[in-house]
Structures are given as C-alpha cells and as structure tokens.
Amino acid sequence: MSIYQYTTIDAAGNEVEETIEADDQRAAEAQLRARKKLVISLKEASLATEGEAHTYELSVLDYLSVIGVANIAVFFRQLSSLLNSGVTLVNALYVLEEQEKKSRMRKMIGRTRLDIQGGSSFLKALKRYPKVFDNRVCGMVDAGEASGTLGVMLDRIATHLEEDAAFRNQIITGAIYPAIVIIVVIVVIAFLVGFVIPRITPLLKLKAQKLPWNTQIMIDVSNWFMVYWRHFFAGVGATGVLVFLAYRSIDSLRYWVDRLKTKMPLVGPVFYYSVVVQFTRNLSTLIGSGVSVLESLRIVQSIISNAAAKRVVGTMEAHILRGESLSSPIKAASYVFPPMVASMVAVGEETGSVDVSLGIAADIHEKILRTYIQRMTAMIEPLLIIALGGIVGFVAFALISGILTMYQV
Numbered sequence: 001m002s003i004y005q006y007t008t009i010d011a012a013g014n015e016v017e018e019t020i021e022a023d024d025q026r027a028a029e030a031q032l033r034a035r036k037k038l039v040i041s042l043k044e045a046s047l048a049t050e051g052e053a054h055t056y057e058l059s060v061l062d063y064l065s066v067i068g069v070a071n072i073a074v075f076f077r078q079l080s081s082l083l084n085s086g087v088t089l090v091n092a093l094y095v096l097e098e099q100e101k102k103s104r105m106r107k108m109i110g111r112t113r114l115d116i117q118g119g120s121s122f123l124k125a126l127k128r129y130p131k132v133f134d135n136r137v138c139g140m141v142d143a144g145e146a147s148g149t150l151g152v153m154l155d156r157i158a159t160h161l162e163e164d165a166a167f168r169n170q171i172i173t174g175a176i177y178p179a180i181v182i183i184v185v186i187v188v189i190a191f192l193v194g195f196v197i198p199r200i201t202p203l204l205k206l207k208a209q210k211l212p213w214n215t216q217i218m219i220d221v222s223n224w225f226m227v228y229w230r231h232f233f234a235g236v237g238a239t240g241v242l243v244f245l246a247y248r249s250i251d252s253l254r255y256w257v258d259r260l261k262t263k264m265p266l267v268g269p270v271f272y273y274s275v276v277v278q279f280t281r282n283l284s285t286l287i288g289s290g291v292s293v294l295e296s297l298r299i300v301q302s303i304i305s306n307a308a309a310k311r312v313v314g315t316m317e318a319h320i321l322r323g324e325s326l327s328s329p330i331k332a333a334s335y336v337f338p339p340m341v342a343s344m345v346a347v348g349e350e351t352g353s354v355d356v357s358l359g360i361a362a363d364i365h366e367k368i369l370r371t372y373i374q375r376m377t378a379m380i381e382p383l384l385i386i387a388l389g390g391i392v393g394f395v396a397f398a399l400i401s402g403i404l405t406m407y408q409v
Helices: 025-034 047-058 060-065 069-084 088-099 103-117 122-126 137-147 148-206 213-249 251-261 270-286 293-303 309-323 329-332 339-351 354-406
Strands: 002-009 017-024 041-046
Touching: 002 025, 017 025, 017 088, 025 041, 041 060, 047 103, 069 088, 069 103, 069 148, 088 103, 103 122, 122 137, 137 148, 137 270, 137 293, 148 213, 148 270, 148 354, 213 251, 251 309, 270 309, 270 339, 270 354, 293 309, 293 339, 309 329, 329 339, 339 354
Parallel strands: none
Antiparallel strands: 002 017, 002 041
16 A cells, blocks of 8 residues: 545645555545545655655754754654554654744654655654664664554653653752852962962062962962963863873773773762663663563663673673573673672563563662762762862962061061
8 A cells, every 4th residue: 555645625724734545546535535525636655755855954053953852752752642542653743743843853753754654664764863863762663663552662762761861860960069169169260370369479579588388389370370371271172182082982991991980989889870770771671662682782782871881781692692691791790780780680581571670670770879979969069169168278378478478577
C-alpha cells in the first residue's frame, strides 16, 4: 500500500493537509468519498515531499536555537499521547509541527514527517539529526517500532529524558554557588591588583625606608601583573586549550585522567557515582525497553562520558559472546563500579530480571550521589569563603603594615 497526501476543507473552512493509505490513487479517492471529505488536491506522498523538502532545510539562525532535553521530552510525550489516542504517526507529527514555536524544532518535525510520508521509518527519519536524538533514543525507538508499541515506548523515552534533565539540573544547582564565589574571588583579586595597590604604592614608597616583606610581595606581584597581564592571560588560555586538546585526542591520557578524577578528594565521589548512575540507569532502561543486551551495551558505551568506564563497558560484549555472565566483567572492574552493582546484576541474571536489578542499583546509587553533592557543596562554600577572606585579609594586613612603617622613627 502507498501513502497519499491530500488537502481538504474542514468544518471551519480551513485547509487541512492529511494522509491516507491505499493501494492506488483510485482507491484513495474512493475512501475519501466514503468519508464525505471535500478534497482539493490528492497526490502520492513521495511526490508531495519532493517539492516541500527545501522548506525544511535548517538555516544558520536555526542552528543558533538550542534544543534542550526538556524540549525533546515534551515532543515525545505529546507524540506518545497522540499515537495512543489512535492518531496516525504522520498526522500526529503534522499536529506537533503546526503548534511548535521554535523554528529549528518545527523544521525537524516537518522533515521527519516528509521522510515518513516518503516511505522512511521513524527511526531512520530521526537519525537525520544525531545531535538531537542520540543512540539511546534511537535504540528505544527501534525497539518500539519492532514490537509495535511505539506509543508506549515514546512515553517511556519522555520519562527517561525528564529524569535526566532533573538529575542534570540538580548537579548544576549544586555548582552555582561555588561558581559565583569563585567569580567573586577573581574579581576582587583583579580589583586589588589592578586598581587599589598601584594607587597606594607611591605613598608607601614615599617615606618608608624598607617595607615589610608582605607589603613588598604585594607590590611586586601588582607591578608584575600590570606589566605582564596580557602574557599571563594568554599563557593561561593557551595552556587550557592544549590540555583540552590533549585530553580529547590522546586516549591513554584521557583514560588515566578519568580514573584519577574519581579518586580526587571532595569531588571524586561525585564523578565516581555519576558514572555508576549513568551506566545502571541507561542500561536498565534499554534492556527494559526490549533492546538486546549486546545492543544496549553498545549504546551505553557511546553515551557514557568516563573513558575508564567506557573501556570496561567495551569489554563486556566480548565476555557475553564467550558465554560469560554480565556480572563478571563488572565485578572485575571494581575501580569503576562498586561491588553492589555486580551483586545486583548477578541476582538479576539468576531471576531473569536484569533490568529491574539495574534500576534498583541506579536508585540506590543516585541517592548516594545526591548525598555527596550536598556534602561537596556544603564543604566548598566555607573553603571558598575562607580563601576569599584570606586574600583580602593578606592585602589589608600588607597595606596596614606598610602604612605603619611610614610612621616609625
């Protein structure tokens, strides 16, 4: 059967574009007459898409528009509701396209609709935008299409994306206050070094024979910074770029850096349990959605950010192909995954509910992660305040020492 696109007049007198499946154009016309539709035009969808595709090409301004996880979650939630209500996929996409306000998102939905009208699958249409729909989403859509439960699967994807957004917002919220304090520290130091100290230095040198050591250090640092501040910021920027490029391009360096990040004091547990939650939550969702274990591991490996954990996940496929259990490589990689994860997976393998066991493990370690985030935030705040107070106090003491030296006989 082919898909035909037609334009009709609704009860309000508006033109509405819809689609219909039929063996040929005559059969489509017969169906529309039976439905008492007032049809203006009727043509095969593949022919209709040829003239419309150019209208959905993304412009430079469209790429400047940010499509967040929340936008994708709302899109899948609404699409799921329409599909579960009996609306066809093409018509559901048309409805969402009409109500979407973001130009980039509207064009993506429209192009997806055209691709499906042209005979493409929903999965293949989404893969046109890999930056928006990642491997995890595509894997779950593939499972939904294969099992005929696309509406249910899209609702599950929306829930998973909303959980990701909430988890990410929690981490960002915990980092806001420390970031503000760090910025304040930098601004205060720049103000003291660039404006306060240079203006008071001539007064200190006017009468004083020999300045105290702290006053002299403060003046020397200020003088050096005023002369070489361009070189300083250029050196810091160049070093940051080189470190970033080396981290991104040298796999062995990235592997060891990611391993060391989880061992750092204060912030190390946050990195460690973030990896654990990311692995268990995504693997549980994919396996529970009907994706095979091997395909789920491949998708999780492409999603996970820690290079050390990524290497461990890459070895799991070989262990499973050799007939070993999933818990064996997890247990061996104790430097990445805690023993509880391996134990929970082993229980799930025995009971035939690996996805449930992984979900429980994800919930447990997410609570642990939240505790460490709160602890990190609670400890960083006073440390930064002490650092700021120490810098300001040192400058104030140095200035007072220099002024007192002027009045010594």
